[in-house]
Amino acid sequence: MRYNSLGNTGLQVSHLAFGGAALGTHYGSYSEEEAIAAVRQALKQGVNYIDTAPFYGQGRSEELLGKALQGVPRQAYYIGTKVARYVFEVSKMFDFSAEKTKWSIDHSLKLLGLDYVDIIQVHDIEFAPSLDVVLNETLPVLEKAVQDGKARFIGVTGYPVSELKKAVENSKIPISTILSYSRDTLIDSTLQEYIPFFQSKGVGVIGAAGVAMGLLTNGGPSSWHLASNEVKELCAAAANYCKERNVELGRLAMYHTLSQHGPAMHLVGMNNQEIVQSNLDILQNGINDLEKQTLQEVKTRFFSKVSQCHWEGREKHEYLQNLEALQK
Template sequence: MIPLSRLGFGGAPIGNLYAEVSDSDAVGALEAAWDAGVRYFDTAPHYGLGLSERRIGSFLASRPRDSFVVSTKVGRVLEPCSSGGDDLANGFAVPARARRRWDFSADGVRRSLESSLDRLGLDRVDVAYVHDPDSHFEQAVSEAIPALVSLRAEGLVGAVGIGMNQWEMPARFVRETDVDVVLLAGRYTVLEQTGASLLELCASRGVSVVAAGVFNSGLLARPEVGSTYDYQAAPAALVERARRIASVCTRHGVTLPQAAVQFPFRHPAVASVLVGVRTAAEMRANASALSASVPDALWEDLRAEGLL
């Protein structure tokens, strides 16, 4: 079992997700995470065409290797290109000096990991996730997972995982393959628990769960019209539900973000919660939310009102 800190650092924002993050802000966010006791750092080649991996690797270079856990992902191979322009069409404010190519083959997995290790400046990663194989299940299950299992045996990977924004396909991976950990984004939050059956399955098989997207991409941080849910404009019905949850939280002296960060730990399968941040202030706010006192009566009232 990989030892994960309860709070993990999600590396997409410092890969310039949607907007540029300065080097100083990125380092500040990472320093604030370290100061808050965060020792689990998650990244991927997809995040800023490798920028997130380079920033996290540079930050961790001065820390003892056994003092932190790093996860990265496979499934998108980066290939150099000279088309110019930026990568905003894919969500990242970086120069388009590379293109992504879906590749869940055994060879692609090895090449992707080798490139990630180079950007991270590491000789191994603690967790390697198969990343978003929604349309590539057959190749992912027949080639990518076995390749990672082999890399695990070689010591280049500590644990094999699957990382997705849905729960149905990860459940298939848990049933059919030798995965150690599932990264589940957005499907087990105080707003939505559609992934509950996956967590039950993981608990029964000794598979750890990392809960990501605990703010449902923004709605649980700011429950108002114009907020986002799954990276799109939140439907009015969900905004109203989030507001009702926030109202119950207020009655108990709890903020909605505090409830959002702490809720996933109500399930014993959840080992860590990942939060994506771009500044030190955001990191400190999330760490404070995790340490806040949340009474059991809050969860009981949410259930009583049909909100859980």
């Protein structure tokens, strides 16, 4: 297993990390027993960082991890959770207030069955009424949690990497980590552009969703995926090309992402042992010759003619539209 320093935190984290979003409900149903086995299998094989959030299944991810981690020595893993994003209901989805943040930290610790988390993060800061709210209301509560021993470090997460940069630049409270998703993939390398800045500040960089939330898989994304139809069609064409060769596009995408330099670790959503083993195999053994050839062909045939296939701003736009409709 490859380990990297997470910025100036002093944490040595596994390059492959366990993403708890797949323990929610966004990616379909799964066996709780199998998911618990997957968590323990990953830990036994050297994965030492786990990411979760209240939003993932509205507490289900944290609760299941609490069960999976029972009896596991606390020094065997690092874990991070989040505040500010909670439920699917638009009117109650986000709450960056100090009062809700304080409650959320204690509630997460209760579900996880822990005295502290290693990283407490503000979830999707681009949805805050303003960055000032994050800086002046949310982060001070996280700082107090660190002082009280409920967390060790503070992080911010979001899809637009530029917003994470602004938070680091403007926060008077030390931000130790940033987390962005689907921005270090076969179709979008935006995160790489910002890594020198974060490294210069001693901020640990966490990447997530190397398969772009299902977009870069043979099975394709869920119906809620926010990519444009043009991007979805492009990725579907690449997936069909892979299917013709009996190759899984998701493996190619993960090989590409795990091979990138810069992020200390990459979170991968996993809820069964087969997915855990596949990702460990990619990290430790790479991909075979047919897969390497197919990866190069996919890059050339489908992705070389496009620059950045992202959907930045679309989710926030839809959220604000829905919120406005509710208020009428």
